[in-house]
Amino acid sequence: MSSFVHLQDRSYYEDRYDDGTVAKCRSGERIVNDTFKIMEKKLPKKELTERLPGWYLQYSLYYFWFVETAAAERAENREATITKWMDEDKKKDDRLASAHISGGTYCRSCGEDMSVISKDYMRRDNHKDDDILIMFECNACNKRLALWEDGTQWEGAKHECEKCGGNTVSKHTKKFDVITWTETCEKCKHVKTDTLDLSDSKSEPEPVDKYLELDRKRFVFDKDMMFKYEQKLNHLVRRAKLHATEQDKVEHVDVYDGIKQVKKLKIAQLKELLEPVFTKDGYSDFKLGDPQIGREVSLDFSCLDTKDDREEYDSKKTLHKSIEKVLEDTNWRLMSAGLSYRLGFLTGSLRAYESEEEIRKLVEQRMKKGYIPKATPKEPAETDTKPKEEFYNRDMRESVLVYFDKLMLGSVPAEITLKSGIVKPTSIPVLSGEMNPLLRVFIPMRNNDESVPKFIRKYDFKFGEDKKMAKVRKDSRGRKIRLV
Numbered sequence: 001m002s003s004f005v006h007l008q009d010r011s012y013y014e015d016r017y018d019d020g021t022v023a024k025c026r027s028g029e030r031i032v033n034d035t036f037k038i039m040e041k042k043l044p045k046k047e048l049t050e051r052l053p054g055w056y057l058q059y060s061l062y063y064f065w066f067v068e069t070a071a072a073e074r075a076e077n078r079e080a081t082i083t084k085w086m087d088e089d090k091k092k093d094d095r096l097a098s099a100h101i102s103g104g105t106y107c108r109s110c111g112e113d114m115s116v117i118s119k120d121y122m123r124r125d126n127h128k129d130d131d132i133l134i135m136f137e138c139n140a141c142n143k144r145l146a147l148w149e150d151g152t153q154w155e156g157a158k159h160e161c162e163k164c165g166g167n168t169v170s171k172h173t174k175k176f177d178v179i180t181w182t183e184t185c186e187k188c189k190h191v192k193t194d195t196l197d198l199s200d201s202k203s204e205p206e207p208v209d210k211y212l213e214l215d216r217k218r219f220v221f222d223k224d225m226m227f228k229y230e231q232k233l234n235h236l237v238r239r240a241k242l243h244a245t246e247q248d249k250v251e252h253v254d255v256y257d258g259i260k261q262v263k264k265l266k267i268a269q270l271k272e273l274l275e276p277v278f279t280k281d282g283y284s285d286f287k288l289g290d291p292q293i294g295r296e297v298s299l300d301f302s303c304l305d306t307k308d309d310r311e312e313y314d315s316k317k318t319l320h321k322s323i324e325k326v327l328e329d330t331n332w333r334l335m336s337a338g339l340s341y342r343l344g345f346l347t348g349s350l351r352a353y354e355s356e357e358e359i360r361k362l363v364e365q366r367m368k369k370g371y372i373p374k375a376t377p378k379e380p381a382e383t384d385t386k387p388k389e390e391f392y393n394r395d396m397r398e399s400v401l402v403y404f405d406k407l408m409l410g411s412v413p414a415e416i417t418l419k420s421g422i423v424k425p426t427s428i429p430v431l432s433g434e435m436n437p438l439l440r441v442f443i444p445m446r447n448n449d450e451s452v453p454k455f456i457r458k459y460d461f462k463f464g465e466d467k468k469m470a471k472v473r474k475d476s477r478g479r480k481i482r483l484v
């Protein structure tokens with residue numbers, strides 16, 4: 001008896017997931033590189049020499065959103081997804097192993113018992129999911145019979161000739177993953193064949209991907225890479241705060257109002273809040289299931305529609321609306337999968353939002369849909385009471401911390417020509433440093449990757465280097481200073 005085993009080693013799923021990660025990151029990388037290559041061509045030369053750090057930073061920000069964040073998200077979901085895939089395949093195997101037909105499995109020709117010779121998942125007409133087809137063979141006369149798990153005979157094997165309507169004899173062979181049926185008419189000898197390919201139709205070998213190993217190492221994040229990601233994320237948030245104008249703060253004020261108003265409900269309170277709403281809208285037997293506690297907390301519920309004349313669509317819509325409405329200022333919401341309805345029995349799931357970040361997103365989403373939090377009186381702005389300079393200085397200091405690293409005040413030797421014509425040795429103070437590493441792309445580039453714009457590949461993150469200083473300059477009193 002053949003059994004088509006779905007569950008594989010964990011490494012099989014890991015490879016499958018990691019290949020997905022590589023594909024996603026490559027596509028993000030392509031978008032960023034293509035965009036900046038076009039820009040590189042279009043920009044005046046001067047722009048890229050004089051404002052190179054700014055352009056690099058733009059690149060790094062795009063790269064962060066399109067590639068680094070994508071990789072981090074993939075890393076975060078890796079374990080859960082792989083476990084889910086394995087569970088699904090295990091379930092498939094279990095279902096296949098236990099699939100059987102009770103009764104009626106005698107030979108249709110001679111009445112002897114038949115034995116199961118194969119079980120396979122197959123597409124079945126008018127069925128959403130694959131169904132199991134079980135193949136039997138007669139122990140006495142070797143005739144075969146294919147039945148669906150529910151006992152109905154396989155539609156593909158109607159023993160009636162399509163030409164003359166006479167009786168046909170069927171035969172079935174399975175070679176590799178292809179099943180072939182032949183139906184031979186006993187009257188007119190007409191032969192009809194039908195094949196079914198159970199393999200994943202992987203016909204042509206894929207071209208060799210010479211960077212796959214390298215890109216897996218680049219894009220499949222381990223703990224260290226996740227740490228780097230968090231660091232850059234926090235740093236970019238810090239940078240965004242530095243640049244947030246008062247205007248931004250005003251625009252965001254409603255969100256903060258909304259967040260303040262969110263009532264964090266315990267499950268018991270949630271039940272108290274929902275029950276009367278269900279009753280009022282004509283639903284009875286409201287029940288909450290056990291909370292599912294994972295990365296998030298969710299809760300199933302069910303109820304019965306008591307209105308005889310309410311159809312599925314109206315029933316779901318009414319309940320959906322009233323739940324959303326009553327939860328509007330709480331940290332709970334109806335999960336996006338929505339409600340399901342069978343014969344007036346409705347089920348759905350609720351989800352709790354617990355962290356500040358999640359609640360902020362929740363409020364933003366609700367506001368996009370038109371929810372307006374009640375405004376609270378605004379506190380007088382701090383800025384009015386403090387001198388401007390203090391802010392200026394604080395922001396300057398913060399700017400330096402955000403943008404630079406390894407700042408050094410040094411000096412280079414020079415000669416000064418005094419008004420009298422005498423030349424004396426002097427020195428010029430030089431501030432030098434590097435761009436803060438936290439602003440840089442942290443996924444290593446492939447060596448000599450020509451898809452990366454040249455100005456990115458060549459950028460050395462340094463500023464204030466001697467080579468960029470003018471050889472001759474004048475000081476504030478008009479005296480000539482020359483580097484030596």
Ligand SMILES: [Zn+2]
Nearest residue numbers: 107110138141
């Ligand atoms: Zn038989």
Ligand SMILES: [Zn+2]
Nearest residue numbers: 161164185188
């Ligand atoms: Zn025939």
